[in-house]
Amino acid sequence: MNNQELSRKVPRSPVGLMSRVYKFILPEVRIELEKWRREAEQIQDEELRKQALASLDTKKFHCQGGAVYAAANLPERHILIPLIVAYQTISDYLDNLCDRSTSLDPADFRQLHQSMLDAVTPDTEPVDYYALRTEREDGGYLLRLVQKCRNCIGELSGYEAAKPYIRDLAGLYTDLQVYKHIHPDKRETALLEWWSRHAHRSPHLRWNEFAAATGSTLGVFMLFLAATDPFLDDEDASSIHASYFPNVCSLHIMLDYLIDQDEDRLGGDLNFCNYYEDADTMLNRIAAIVEWARKDVRTIPSTPFHRMIIEGLLALYLSDPKVSEQHLVRNVSKRLMKKSPMTRIFFYVNSRWIRKHKHE
Known part of the structure; x- marks a missing residue:
C-alpha cells in the first residue's frame, strides 16, 4: 500500500490518529488561526476587535478539536x-459578542447568526450582519469568514446531499444562540417553548440536554467530511446526521458546560448542568448520553474513528485545568474516568501534553 492510499484510509487506532494530529492537523490549524488573527487585528471597532481576538486566543482548542475530522x-x-x-471561528466570535453583548435584542442575535446559515448556503446573498447593533465596523472580517466557508464548500463534491442536514443543524444552533443570550428573566421560558416544538426529535433527552446538542458544531464538521465523497447520497447523509445528532452533539456540549460551571456562575451565563437535581443525577445522565452516543456511531462506516471522537471528547474536557479548580466537577470527572478504556486514557495524556506545549 503506497502513502497516498494510506493517507486516504480513516485512522482506526489512537496512535494512528494522534500521529496525524501532531504532524498535520495542529500545525495547519495554527497557520489558519494566525491568518484570522491578523485579520482580526485590523477590525476598526474596538469592541468587535476585542471580542474577535479574545475568541481566537481563548477558544482555539475548539478549532483544534474540530479539525480532527x-x-x-x-x-x-x-x-x-x-x-x-473558519466556521468554528464564526461560532466562537459570535458567542463572545452575544455573551458579553451590549445588546439583549433577540433580533440582533438572529441577524448576527444569519452569517452561520449563509456560510453553509453558498447560493444565498449575504446580508448586513451588524444591522441591528451599534458596533458595526469590522472591516469585512465576518463577511470574509463567511466567504471562506462558501469557497471551501464549493470544492466539496458531495455537498448537495449533505446541505439540508447541515442547514438543519445550523438553524438549530442559531435558535439556541438567540434564546440563551436574551434577558436572563426570559431565556428559560423561551428555551422551554422552543424545546416543546422539537421534543419529538429526542424523547429520551431532557430539555437542557437537547439544547446542549444544538450548540455543538461536530455534526456539521462530520457532514463536511462526508461531503468530500462525490457519491454521498441522501440516505448516507441522513444516517450520518442521525448518528451525531442528538447524542454525540449533546455529550460534547454537556462536557463543555460541566467544566465551565464556576466561570458561568461568575459571568451570569446560562449553564445547562445547573438544571439537574444533584451531582449524582448529572453524572448518571452524562454517563447515559455517552452510551447512547457510542451506540449511535455503530450505524455508520468507520465506527472506530467515531468511537475515538467520543473518547477524545471525554479526555479533552476532563483533562482541562478548570476541572481541578472545582470540587464538584473534580468528583464527577473522577467518576466518569473510572474504569476508562485505554483509548480514553491515551487521549487524556495527549490532551494534557498539547495544553502544556500550546505556545510552542
Whole structure:
C-alpha cells in the first residue's frame, strides 16, 4: 500500500490518529488561526476587535478539536481544515459578542447568526450582519469568514446531499444562540417553548440536554467530511446526521458546560448542568448520553474513528485545568474516568501534553 492510499484510509487506532494530529492537523490549524488573527487585528471597532481576538486566543482548542475530522481524509485537508477553522471561528466570535453583548435584542442575535446559515448556503446573498447593533465596523472580517466557508464548500463534491442536514443543524444552533443570550428573566421560558416544538426529535433527552446538542458544531464538521465523497447520497447523509445528532452533539456540549460551571456562575451565563437535581443525577445522565452516543456511531462506516471522537471528547474536557479548580466537577470527572478504556486514557495524556506545549 503506497502513502497516498494510506493517507486516504480513516485512522482506526489512537496512535494512528494522534500521529496525524501532531504532524498535520495542529500545525495547519495554527497557520489558519494566525491568518484570522491578523485579520482580526485590523477590525476598526474596538469592541468587535476585542471580542474577535479574545475568541481566537481563548477558544482555539475548539478549532483544534474540530479539525480532527480532517485526519480522516488527509488528501482533502486543504479544504477541510480552512473550512472547519473558519466556521468554528464564526461560532466562537459570535458567542463572545452575544455573551458579553451590549445588546439583549433577540433580533440582533438572529441577524448576527444569519452569517452561520449563509456560510453553509453558498447560493444565498449575504446580508448586513451588524444591522441591528451599534458596533458595526469590522472591516469585512465576518463577511470574509463567511466567504471562506462558501469557497471551501464549493470544492466539496458531495455537498448537495449533505446541505439540508447541515442547514438543519445550523438553524438549530442559531435558535439556541438567540434564546440563551436574551434577558436572563426570559431565556428559560423561551428555551422551554422552543424545546416543546422539537421534543419529538429526542424523547429520551431532557430539555437542557437537547439544547446542549444544538450548540455543538461536530455534526456539521462530520457532514463536511462526508461531503468530500462525490457519491454521498441522501440516505448516507441522513444516517450520518442521525448518528451525531442528538447524542454525540449533546455529550460534547454537556462536557463543555460541566467544566465551565464556576466561570458561568461568575459571568451570569446560562449553564445547562445547573438544571439537574444533584451531582449524582448529572453524572448518571452524562454517563447515559455517552452510551447512547457510542451506540449511535455503530450505524455508520468507520465506527472506530467515531468511537475515538467520543473518547477524545471525554479526555479533552476532563483533562482541562478548570476541572481541578472545582470540587464538584473534580468528583464527577473522577467518576466518569473510572474504569476508562485505554483509548480514553491515551487521549487524556495527549490532551494534557498539547495544553502544556500550546505556545510552542
